[in-house]
Amino acid sequence: IAGKEYMKVLTLNTHAWLEEKTLEKIKEVAQVIAREDFDVISLQEVNQLVTAKEVDENCLGKYYQALDQEVRIKENNYVWLLVQALNELRCSYYWTWAYSHLGYERFDEGVALLSKTSFSAEPIVVSACKDPNDYHRRVIIQAEIVTERGQLQVWSVHYSWWSKEEREDGFQREWRRTLEVSDHFVGPSLLLGDCNAPTHRRGESYDLLLKSRLKDSYYLAKKKRGKVTTLSGIAGWAQETPPQRIDHVFVTSPFQVEDYRVMFDGKEEFVVSDHYGVSVSLRLE
Numbered sequence: 350i351a352g353k354e355y356m357k358v359l360t361l362n363t364h365a366w367l368e369e370k371t372l373e374k375i376k377e378v379a380q381v382i383a384r385e386d387f388d389v390i391s392l393q394e395v396n397q398l399v400t401a402k403e404v405d406e407n408c409l410g411k412y413y414q415a416l417d418q419e420v421r422i423k424e425n426n427y428v429w430l431l432v433q434a435l436n437e438l439r440c441s442y443y444w445t446w447a448y449s450h451l452g453y454e455r456f457d458e459g460v461a462l463l464s465k466t467s468f469s470a471e472p473i474v475v476s477a478c479k480d481p482n483d484y485h486r487r488v489i490i491q492a493e494i495v496t497e498r499g500q501l502q503v504w505s506v507h508y509s510w511w512s513k514e515e516r517e518d519g520f521q522r523e524w525r526r527t528l529e530v531s532d533h534f535v536g537p538s539l540l541l542g543d544c545n546a547p548t549h550r551r552g553e554s555y556d557l558l559l560k561s562r563l564k565d566s567y568y569l570a571k572k573k574r575g576k577v578t579t580l581s582g583i584a585g586w587a588q589e590t591p592p593q594r595i596d597h598v599f600v601t602s603p604f605q606v607e608d609y610r611v612m613f614d615g616k617e618e619f620v621v622s623d624h625y626g627v628s629v630s631l632r633l634e
Contacts, residue, residue, distance in 0.1 A: 356388040356631050360541040360596055361613065362507070362624035365396035365427035366456065374621040375427065379434035381618050385628065389494070390463040391505035391541035394622075395446055396456040397426035404429065410436075412443045416472050416490075420448035420457050420481075428461040447472035449488040449507065450481060460490055460542065462505040468494040475526040476509065477518050485509065487523050489542075491530060498633055502534045506542035511553040520545065520554045528561065538563070540599040543624065547593045563599035566606045566629045575611025578625045596627050603634035 359382070368374060382390065401423035406415060409422060409429070422429050428446050435442060442463040452458035462470060470492035478485035490505040504527065512519030531538070540563055546554035548565075559565065567573065577592035600606065608630040613621045 354633065355607065356633060357385060357628060358389045358539060358541060358598060358631065359385070359387045359612070359626055359628050360391040360598055361626035362393040362543040362596060362622055363427055364394050364622040364624065366398070366425070367453070368622060374619070375430050376434050377619050378621055379431055379438060381612070382435060383438040383440040387628070388465045389503055389539065389541070390442070392428060392461040393507040393543045394458060395427045395461045396452060396458050397423040399451070399455055399457055401425045412441055414443055414445040414468065414470055416445055416447055416470060418448050418472055422446060423457070443467045445470050445490065447488050447490045448481070450484050450486040452484060460488065460505045460507050462490045462492055462503065464494055466494055466496070468492045473530055475523040477522050489527060500536050502531065502536060502538040504540045504542070506540060506544065508544050508546070508554070510545045521557070524557055537604060538601045540597070542597070543595060544597050545595050546597065547595050549591065549593070558599060562601050564601065566598040566600050567609050569600070569606035570609035570629070571607055573609045575614060575625070578611060578627060579623065596624055598627055598629045600631065605632040605634060607632055
């Protein structure tokens with residue numbers, strides 16, 4: 350970010366270890382990151398096997414930003430392997446990972462954040478569910494990055510679906526909690542992640558996001574390449590027939606969005622997940 354007129358951000362739901370040839374796909378993601386020189390990266394469904402061996406924190410390197418949580422980084426943690434692949438390409442990122450819940454009865458599932466510059470971060474449980482073994486438990490990373498133009502707030506998120514129950518839970522509860530824990534911050538902000546907020550559904554998650562001070566980078570972008578981020582039939586959306594845009598980059602003023610591009614969709618990059626990635630270039634005002 351330092352000394353740059355633009356900043357580039359990426360969000361990608363990695364679907365870690367649920368894809369074939371995951372190690373090859375990690376190397377592909379690393380090569381693209383090194384080529385594109387992203388400033389901030391948000392990753393979701395960043396998994397590690399529950400049974401894998403923990404990594405000594407001293408071995409995670411000086412760029413690792415430890416969080417206050419019980420679950421530690423293990424040897425096959427997706428983002429840890431990605432960081433090592435990036436290091437082989439002489440590309441270094443400050444990084445962290447937050448545990449969210451037990452996934453598919455065998456994974457520690459979480460979200461990750463990578464940044465070219467150091468940051469302070471904390472994991473925040475935003476769901477009503479607090480049971481770490483229940484997939485309804487959702488944790489976001491809230492971080493503050495120091496730039497030449499002041500502090501930047503970044504959220505790396507993976508929200509639940511819209512709750513159709515009478516009690517307000519699911520996305521509604523998680524989004525309300527996100528706003529509560531961040532209301533002290535009035536500077537520029539970025540929200541990146543799998544919001545499970547399809548843009549074609551009115552009166553639900555996406556519309557609630559738009560009622561905040563955040564703006565959808567897709568509609569602000571001067572240039573767009575691609576739109577949908579998932580095809581039909583993925584977990585959680587098996588009954589949905591149309592392709593959907595549920596992975597988002599939301600921004601606040603004073604960012605000017607120059608470019609919005611869907612990545613890892615089989616066109617310029619290989620498909621590496623059941624989600625596509627979203628890259629956004631922002632002008633720093």
